[in-house]
Amino acid sequence: MPHEVQVILKNSCYDCHSNETKLSWYDKIAPAYWLVARHVEDGRSGLNFSEWNQLSPADQKAKLWESVNQVPLSSYTLAHPKAKLSGHDIKVLKDYIWNLRVNNVQADSSKIKVLKNQSEELKKAEPAVTVPKALNGISYIADYKNWAVVSTTQRVDNGTMRIIYGNDIAVKAIKNKQISPWPDGSILAKAAYDEIEDSEGNISQGAFKQVEFMIKDHKKYKETNGWGFARFKTPQLVPYRKSADFTIECMCCHQPMEKNDHVFTLPIRQ
Structure with missing residues (x-):
């Protein structure tokens, strides 16, 4: 990373993320020490710059992209004012991360090949006998592909396109303009694919990468902002x-969108 970026990260992030x-002397006195120790433990589990080289380049960019939305906690900077990011610091980080974006290669033969191979493998694949579950107990929902598409988005840091689907409850809430907050039972599915760009700049869906689910239940998921x-x-x-603590990462990433009930991409309204 550029020296200026390194300095910002060391000043503002390393105490909890390395x-x-x-x-400080006052961090070593109980009960403050117990709180600080927990902050450091949580911080390292989400991102540890001392283990930065163990991440793939794609994961490194994703972590930086995510982190720009999570500047030091106000509860931390209140006691550690030197860690607070200035407007200039944030601009330096954003400019650096923006320069890491993936620029599509027109008619990228490697992406086309991956899509072709994936399509052939799916044709030969046996139907799944068991439905996988996330470590917090949420099952994969195969039916999401039959739901209505409510929006699309892009991740320029990794060159993927996202198609966002909503179940019947979510679609009804959108039509009735009742998504602030979303009603319990709403489910959003975000499927990510490679982007394939043709010679005229048109983008089409490439190979499947992953699918993410957000399920609204303000009681069941109270600890993760109702999702x-x-x-x-x-x-x-x-x-x-x-481990099931991956939900902490999800919740923190969506925290800046609290005013939108923690949903990044608002649905397209007709």
Whole structure:
């Protein structure tokens, strides 16, 4: 990373997101120490810059893309004002992350080949006997492909397109303009695919990457802002991460959208 970016990350992030934690004298006194220790433990589990090289380049970019929405917690910067990001700091980080975006290669033969191979494999695949579950107990919902498409979006950091589907309850809420908050029972599915761009700049759907679900139940999922999260990757639908605490990552990522009931992409309204 550029030196200016490194300096910002070390000043504002390393105390909770690396193995180079430097505690202030008042952080070492109980009960403050217990709170700080928990912050550091949670911070390292989500992102540890001391283990940065263990992440794939794609995961590195995804973590940076996610982190720009999660500047240091106000409860932390209140006691550690030097960690607070300035407007200039945020601009430096955003400019750096924007320069990491994936630029499509027109008629990319590698992506076309991946799509062709994936399509052939799916034709030969046996019907799934067991339905996978995320580690928080949420099952994969195969029927999402039959739901209405409510919006689309892109991730320029990894060159993917996202198609967002809504179940009947979600669609009814959209039509009645009752999505602030979304009613219990609403389910949003976000399927991610490679982008394939032709010689004229038109983008079409490439190989399947993953599908994510958001299930609204304000009581059952109270700890994660009323939403249950699940993610299944690759055509084998492998549940995301190796422990149920992946939902903390999901919740933190969606926290900046609190005013939209934690939903990033608002549905297209007719």
